[in-house]
Amino acid sequence: xxxxxxxxxTADGRKIGGVVMELKNITxxxxxxxxxxxISFDIREGEIRAIIGPNGAGKSSMLxxxxxxxxxxxxxxxxxxxxxxxxxxxxVAQMGIARTFQNIALFDGMSVLDNIMTGRLTKMKKxxxxxxxxxxxxxxxxxxxxxxxxxxxxxxxxxQNIRKTPVGRLPYGLKKRVELARALAAEPSILLLDExxxxxxxxxxxxxCRFILDVNDEFGTTTVLIxxxxxxxxxxxxxxxxxxxxxxxxxxxxxxxxxxxxxxDAYLGVAHD
Amino acid sequence: xxxxxxFALEVTANGLMAGVMYSLVALGxxxxxxxxxxxxxxxxxxALFAALTLVGIQEGQVPFAHLINAVTGLHVTEFxxxxxxxxxxxxxxxxxxxxxxxxxxxxxxxxVNQEPIILFMATIGMAYFLEGFGxxxxxxxxxxxxxxxxxxxxxxxxxxxxxxxxxxxxxDNLDIVATVVAxxxxxxxxxxxxxxxxxxxxxxxADDHQAALSVGISLRFIWVLVWSIAGFVALVAGIMWGSKxxxxxxxxxxxxxxxxxxxxxxxxxxPGAIVGGLIIxxxxxxFEFFAGPLIGGATENWFAYVLALVFLVFRPQGLxxxxxxxxx
Numbered sequence: 386x387x388x389x390x391x392x393x394x395t396a397d398g399r400k401i402g403g404v405v406m407e408l409k410n411i412t413x414x415x416x417x418x419x420x421x422x423x424i425s426f427d428i429r430e431g432e433i434r435a436i437i438g439p440n441g442a443g444k445s446s447m448l449x450x451x452x453x454x455x456x457x458x459x460x461x462x463x464x465x466x467x468x469x470x471x472x473x474x475x476x477v478a479q480m481g482i483a484r485t486f487q488n489i490a491l492f493d494g495m496s497v498l499d500n501i502m503t504g505r506l507t508k509m510k511k512x513x514x515x516x517x518x519x520x521x522x523x524x525x526x527x528x529x530x531x532x533x534x535x536x537x538x539x540x541x542x543x544x545q546n547i548r549k550t551p552v553g554r555l556p557y558g559l560k561k562r563v564e565l566a567r568a569l570a571a572e573p574s575i576l577l578l579d580e581x582x583x584x585x586x587x588x589x590x591x592x593x594c595r596f597i598l599d600v601n602d603e604f605g606t607t608t609v610l611i612x613x614x615x616x617x618x619x620x621x622x623x624x625x626x627x628x629x630x631x632x633x634x635x636x637x638x639x640x641x642x643x644x645x646x647x648x649x650d651a652y653l654g655v656a657h658d
Numbered sequence: 659x660x661x662x663x664x665f666a667l668e669v670t671a672n673g674l675m676a677g678v679m680y681s682l683v684a685l686g687x688x689x690x691x692x693x694x695x696x697x698x699x700x701x702x703x704x705a706l707f708a709a710l711t712l713v714g715i716q717e718g719q720v721p722f723a724h725l726i727n728a729v730t731g732l733h734v735t736e737f738x739x740x741x742x743x744x745x746x747x748x749x750x751x752x753x754x755x756x757x758x759x760x761x762x763x764x765x766x767x768x769x770v771n772q773e774p775i776i777l778f779m780a781t782i783g784m785a786y787f788l789e790g791f792g793x794x795x796x797x798x799x800x801x802x803x804x805x806x807x808x809x810x811x812x813x814x815x816x817x818x819x820x821x822x823x824x825x826x827x828x829x830d831n832l833d834i835v836a837t838v839v840a841x842x843x844x845x846x847x848x849x850x851x852x853x854x855x856x857x858x859x860x861x862x863x864a865d866d867h868q869a870a871l872s873v874g875i876s877l878r879f880i881w882v883l884v885w886s887i888a889g890f891v892a893l894v895a896g897i898m899w900g901s902k903x904x905x906x907x908x909x910x911x912x913x914x915x916x917x918x919x920x921x922x923x924x925x926x927x928x929p930g931a932i933v934g935g936l937i938i939x940x941x942x943x944x945f946e947f948f949a950g951p952l953i954g955g956a957t958e959n960w961f962a963y964v965l966a967l968v969f970l971v972f973r974p975q976g977l978x979x980x981x982x983x984x985x986x
Contacts, residue, residue, distance in 0.1 A: 452872065478874035490869035492862050503862045507874035509855045513883075516854040524854070567873065 392429055395623050396638075402430030405575060405607055406451070411460035413446055413631075420446040421457070424633045426626050428575065433601055433608045435618045438628035439651065444611045445487060447628070448577050451609065452484045453477030479507045483573035485564045487580045487611075493553035497544060497563050498535065500552050504570025505531040535570055541603070542566050542596060558589040562596070569600060576600070578610040582617055590617065597621060619643065627651070664825040669947045670940055675833030677939020678840045679902075682895040683916040684923065684931040685843065686888045691925045692851075693864045693884040694766075696777045700785035702913025704754075704889055707792045709896030709905040711753050713803050714796040716746040721795045743805040747893070754889030755882075762882045770877070771867070789910060798907075803900035807835050836898045840932065843894060847887070848928050856883060918966035924979025933977060938962045 392401045406428040413421040421443045428434050436444045449455040451462065453474040462469045464480065478484075483504070492500050509531060515522040539545055542562055547555060552563055561581060568576055581597065582590045594617060600606050612618045618625060619639040627635035627642055629651040635642045642648055683705065690698040698704075714721060718737040727733055741749070765780050808831035820826035851857040863870045863880045870877065896905075899912055915938075923934025942961040950957050969976065 454868075454871070473876075474871040475874050475876045478872055484872050486868065486872070490866050490872065492865035492869060494865050495858075495861055499858060499861070503858055503870075503873045503875075506855060506859055506862075511855065513856055516850075516856060519853075528853075528855075571873065 395432075399431065399602075399623075401432045401623060404428070405430050405465060407463040408447075408451070409461045409463060411447070411450055411457045411462070413443070413450060413455060414458045419631050421450070421628075422631045423460075424626075424628070424631075425460075426633065426636055428607060428609055429624075431601070431605045431607055432623040433597070433610065433621055435622035435625045436609065436611045436628060437613070437615070437618050437625060441630075442628040443631040444628055445579055448484065448579050448609070448611060451575075452482055452577055478571070481507075481571070481574035482577065483568035483571040483575075484577035485561070485568050485579055485581060487583065489557075489560050489564055491552045491560055491564055491567070494551060496549050496551055497555070497566075498539075498548050500563055501535050501538060501566045501570050502531065504567040505535060507571055534572075538566050538569050541599070542569075558585050558592075561585065561589075561593065565593075565596065565600075569604075569606070572604075574607060576606050576608045578608065580611050580613065582612060582614060590614070594621060661825065664823060666944070666947060668825075668827045668829075669943045671827060671829055672833070673940035673943030674936055675829065675837055675939070676943065677936040678833070678837045678932075679895075679898060679935075680912075680915050680919045680938055681932045681935025682836065682840055682843075682891070682898060683912050684919040684935055685840075685847070685928065686891040686895065687913075687916055687920055688923075688925060688928055688931045689847070689888045689891060690884055692928075693860045694777075694881060695774050695864065696781060697774070697925075698888065699778065699781040699913075700788060701888065701892060701916070702910040703785040703788045703792075704757075704892035705896040705899065705912065706905070706907065706910040707757075707788050707896075708750055708754055708889065708893035709803060709900040709909060710792045710796045710801070712746055712750040712805070712893070712897065713801045713900070713905050715749050716741050716743060716803075716805070717801075719796060724797065725794060747805065747897070750893055751890055754893055755886045758882050758885035758889050761885055762878060766881050766885075767878065785910075789907070800904055800906040803897065803905050805897060805901065807832055807897075807901050809901070832898070832902055839894060839898070843891065844928060844932050847891075851928065856880075860884060915962065918962040920976070921966035922969050922976055924976025927976070927978035930976055930978030938965065941965055 392403055394400055404427045407425075408427070409425050411421055411424045412419070424447065436447055438444050446455060450457050453472055453476065456471055492503065509527060511522065511524045511527050516524045519525050539548060542565065544559065544562055544566065547559060552560060555563065565578070565581065568578075578597070582593050585593065597608060597610070598621065601608055610621070612621075622639060624637060625635070625639055625642045626633060627645070627648045634651055635645045635648040637645075683702065686701040686704065687698060690696055690701070713719075718739040718741060720726065720734045720737060723735050761784065765784065766777075769777055769780060810831055812829050812831045812834060815829050816826040851860060859870070859875045860880055860883065862873065862875055863877060867877060870880075895912070896909065899909055903909075919931060919934040919938050921934075922937055923930030923932070942958045945961050946955070946957045
């Protein structure tokens with residue numbers, strides 16, 4: 386790990402900024418089961434942060450804590466230098482934390498365009514009655530502006546040709562991409578991706594990898610991702626947290642983590658080099 | 659034109675108008691079902707409650723008069739003022755919004771992520787509660803509702819058709835008003851749900867709660883919004899039906915007429931509620947006209963349900979319902 390106070394330079398020469406979010410001693414219990422025990426780590430501006438670990442290690446729970454879907458039993462979440470009070474998931478989303486889900490949570494009955502437009506909801510300022518006025522209150526103009534932003538994302542993720550298709554009809558790989566598009570539409574300050582490449586074939590995985598890197602490159606989006614595919618994680622991420630049985634057993638750049646004995650024992654035990 | 663055909667035309671016109679009245683009730687069901695997947699059993703009672711409240715406010719009745727009198731020994735019945743119809747409608751709309759907030763706080767909030775059947779049972783409970791609550795609040799006697807809507811036969815239409823066709827059409831003024839109001843209501847609701855920010859949020863919540871939360875939609879706000887709109891639609895239905903046949907308990911039974919409409923039009927389609935209503939309205943009038951005399955009449959009581967059953971067999975999602983696509 387390089388300088389912890391003012392960020393660091395990545396291997397490929399990107400400048401990573403200060404701490405955006407810090408998780409302090411997070412513990413999460415469901416009744417008698419401890420899903421996460423006493424985990425601390427930070428997320429820095431502009432980096433791609435991976436959380437890896439075997440099944441049931443508590444990765445998704447961690448993501449759910451960050452996005453407010455779970456309330457930690459103990460510990461604090463600090464966001465931009467202030468302690469985040471307990472808040473509901475939609476409030477967290479309004480603060481600029483967008484996410485995707487492991488099992489894809491899209492609005493199946495709505496078109497791709499409408500799905501992505503919902504990502505803009507937090508940015509739309511016109512209220513209920515202004516919407517009723519439409520042309521007179523500027524609601525129509527606001528809609529157009531957001532539509533333009535969404536079209537940019539659609540171009541970026543190369544899904545122009547399915548714009549009007551109901552999401553329910555799309556194949557799995559494209560659904561994942563639409564979900565990413567919806568999260569991006571919110572112009573998030575932190576983007577949370579829960580296994581963005583799960584269940585994809587090699588080609589789809591490569592596409593998704595490229596998109597995640599491009600997004601980070603183009604918009605400087607801070608990204609936290611959970612992934613099983615070790616190759617993908619090592620290629621993509623700047624720093625990696627390794628979890629096992631709810632504990633943190635490693636934290637650092639991919640190369641450092643790869644050589645950590647605890648990590649090898651717990652997760653990379655298959656590597657015989 | 660032969661008289662028989664003209665008469666059939668008149669029957670059709672009346673059927674269309676009656677259908678609109680059914681559609682008004684069905685609309686409320688569709689709205690709540692679309693936004694939350696709940697079949698709201700209490701929609702009919704909401705209409706009754708709205709109509710009772712409207713009459714109560716208009717007539718300056720003291721709410722809970724019987725209760726107050728029984729407890730305190732006073733004899734209050736009325737404030738002694740009359741509220742103008744428009745203001746009374748506005749106040750009633752506010753009451754319905756308040757009711758939506760209370761329903762969300764006391765019932766829906768505690769049933770997040772429960773099975774639809776549990777929410778359905780909750781609405782049954784709400785229906786019975788509201789029915790009794792309405793009685794306690796405004797009294798159980800039959801009331802007449804008059805918000806100044808035109809009543810009786812439209813004479814202009816009658817004389818015009820009489821001159822042109824030699825046969826005067828009998829169409830109820832109230833039905834014409836109901837048609838105009840329903841068309842406006844449906845247009846507004848469709849525009850709202852398809853194009854507005856809140857409409858999009860509403861469709862999102864209907865589709866997936868988790869995903870809706872993740873894009874920053876407050877479920878509670880959307881639920882209050884939906885129930886407020888459903889309350890407003892119930893108010894409109896209550897005004898139309900109340901003006902037609904008085905405000906009494908049986909008003910809540912119009913919900914039963916909305917069921918076949920929903921099966922025909924599809925539970926999730928606002929235009930479907932209208933088209934379904936029209937088909938049922940026209941269908942039952944024409945069936946009564948042509949087949950009624952052959953089989954002893956009174957077919958209007960059951961025709962709608964049989965039609966709905968036939969539809970259920972061949973097109974379970976209704977005419978405009980979302981086709982159920984299941985990827986395996």
